[in-house]
Amino acid sequence: MKLNDIKIRSLLKGIIVIIVLTLFILIAMLSVMAKANKNVMQTYDRQFEFSQIAQSVADASDYLTNEARLYVMTTDKKHLDNYWEEVNTTKRREKGIERLNEMKTPQEFIDTLQKATQESANLAKIEDIAMKSLEQGDIDAARTMMFDTNYASYKEKIDGYVNQFITQLNEYSAKKVSEATAFSTTINYIVYAVIILLVIVLTTSFTFIGKKVSALNEIKKQMDDLAGSEGDLTKRLEVKSKDETGEIAQSFNMFTGKVHEIVSEVNSKALEIENNSESLKLNIQKSSNSSEEISKVVEEIARGASDQARDTEDSAVKVNEMGQALENDFTLMKNLREVGTQIEKKKDEGFKILDELIEKTEKSSKDSEQINIIVTQTNEYAQKIETASQMIQGIADQTNLLALNAAIEAARAGEAGKGFAVVADNVRTLAEQSIGFAQEINTVITALKERSEKAVDTVKILSEAIKAQSAEVYSTQDKFNDISNSLGDLKNVVVDLEKTTDLLDNKKVEIVDIVQNLSAIAEENAASTQETTATIQEQSASLHMVSQQTQVLHDDIIDIKDTINKFKF
Known part of the structure; x- marks a missing residue:
């Protein structure tokens, strides 16, 4: 069947079905894109928290060593109190392990940290003996135990396990961030492709409808020529389609x-x-x-x-x-x-x-x-599409606002938040691009509405011509x-x-x-x-x-x- 032989009603139904399906796919992909972007943000948050936990564990180990050594060197009870406060109250290492379990961190990472904990227990025994020696007045023995090679070897093992844990955690976090970012990028590309497809469908639809309207205008022109020829019954309209x-x-x-x-x-x-x-x-x-x-x-x-x-x-x-x-x-x-x-x-x-x-x-x-x-009805569907586009723009505005808030929080974090600030800036850029795409959709929808209104006017003109013919x-x-x-x-x-x-x-x-x-x-x-x-x-x-x-x-x-x-x- 030739294009000129397709009924106008069938053509409009087909165009509407294609547009609705494309919009449905676009909305679904935008939802998936939002979830993917949210997952990226959550992954960055986990990476940041992992870094904080790792740093907290390393700081806790160094803090206990420094306070114990300062105590045996200065005999200042303040350092002893700080030491036991970390061991009994603060418990940064134990809380870090508990948080890692809550975050469902791979067990091998926790096992590495547990090894450091076991070595810390051995180191704590040496520190306890040194402190008791200090209390008994044997300052030299206490200082020797805190600074000899045996203590240093335990400390080196602890630092090694902690550094290994930090390395594993950083690699794991980087991998998760990379996977989430790759998935989000893929979804973004799919959304762009769907938007391009929608633009192509709309352009093609306008072209087909324009051809049909041109055919009606041509018939109207020929009928006007016939009507203005003072009853010339020898003229005929040219039939170009079915x-x-x-x-x-x-x-x-x-x-x-x-x-x-x-x-x-x-x-x-x-x-x-x-x-x-x-x-x-x-x-x-x-x-x-x-x-x-x-x-x-x-x-x-x-x-x-x-x-x-x-x-x-x-x-x-x-x-x-x-x-x-x-x-x-x-x-x-x-x-x-x-x-x-x-x-x-x-x-x-x-x-x-x-x-x-x-x-x-x-x-x-x-x-x-x-x-x-x-x-x-086509004009009404165009208005619904415009409403959906405005919703997309609203989502993009909210995403932009969230990215701005994230950038502010990253700035507050200082040096540790620089990487997160870069991510927040990228998210804001994506949000601004989404706003731009939404505005382009609004522009296309506005053109669709204008042409639909012109089509309505053309149909009215045709109706008047038919009424004149009836007269x-x-x-x-x-x-x-x-x-x-x-x-x-x-x-x-x-x-x-x-x-x-x-x-x-x-x-x-x-x-x-x-x-x-x-x-x-x-x-x-x-x-x-x-x-x-x-x-x-x-x-x-x-x-x-x-x-x-x-x-x-x-x-x-x-x-x-x-x-x-x-x-x-």
Whole structure:
């Protein structure tokens, strides 16, 4: 199936489904992206806490050693109290191990720290002995134990385990941060790809819709040209597709073709009626002339009996001529009735075609209303997309605010928070990029809404054009009604003419009888003359009436021809 053959309704449904699916995928990926970014932040937080725990354990070991050595060197009880406060109250090493267990740190890391704890216990025994020696007054022994190689070896083992723990913890944290960052980056790329896909879909959709609207505009332009060509029925709309626009063009061409046939047929019949009316007019003129001649003959009969025979012969001739003329008139009336019957059949066919055209015009109007509903729904979907874009921008604004707060906390942490500050800055950059993408989406949605509104206006214009077409169709129907009424009048006139012709024929017979009996009934000559005069007057009045009706018929035919000539066919 070609693109031009796709129905506008089907095309719009397909576009809406693709856009909705793409938006659903985009929203889902944005949710995953938010979770991934949150996971990255949590990973950085864990890395920072791991570093603090490791440093706290190392500081606790060094602190106990320094306080013990200071005590044996200075014998200041303050250092002894600090020592036992760390061992019994502060317990930084024990709390660090407890926190590591809560954070589900790998057991091998905790085992390394436990080894350091075991060595610290051995070191604590030496410190306890040294402190007791100091209390007993053996300062040299206490100092020797705190600074000899045995104590240093235990201290070195403890530092080695602590450094190993710190190294393992840093590597583990870095690995988790790298994995979380890689996953977040992948999700970001997917989101960018979906956004690009959405832009491509929208661009393609606008292109397809634009082609359909262009086709409608082209049909409207051709119909305007046809309407402005003063009834040119020879023009046809070009059918380029099988969609609604093609159906409209095809239906309009069929209508124009039918009207062309009807107008041609009516014009042909009008010409025939005009010619017949001219012939009828001539025959009536002949009959009128004959009546005048008969009147003269009757007057001659009244003048004298001497001229009766000659006048009777002349009257017989004139009556025969009148009879021939009446026969011709009767034949013409018969032909005129047959023509009227044929015209009435064509009129009925024209009304049937007009009814079909009105039905198709109403269907086109309903289809136009359905297109208007679909374009309006497309505009509503665009507004929903705009709302979703605003939600995305709100999420990006919140992410930016969180990144700013994180940067502030990193600044407070000082040197230890520099790495975290870099991460916070990257997060803020990503948030700003998300805001930019959201704004681009808003721009695209705004363009979509504008074009949807233009599509609504175009559909309204199409509806008005269809309404105008309907008005023209109904106007054509009215003209056909006028033709039908005129044909009815013509039929009545023909009936009257037939009656008049029959009357004239009867009078002709009476005149013939009178002429044949003139020589036999001389005594009734005067009475017969009066009767003949009355008959001739009645005949003249009838002929005058027929002449008037014939003139009316001729004028009606001229009006019909003028109406038909408004069309080009």
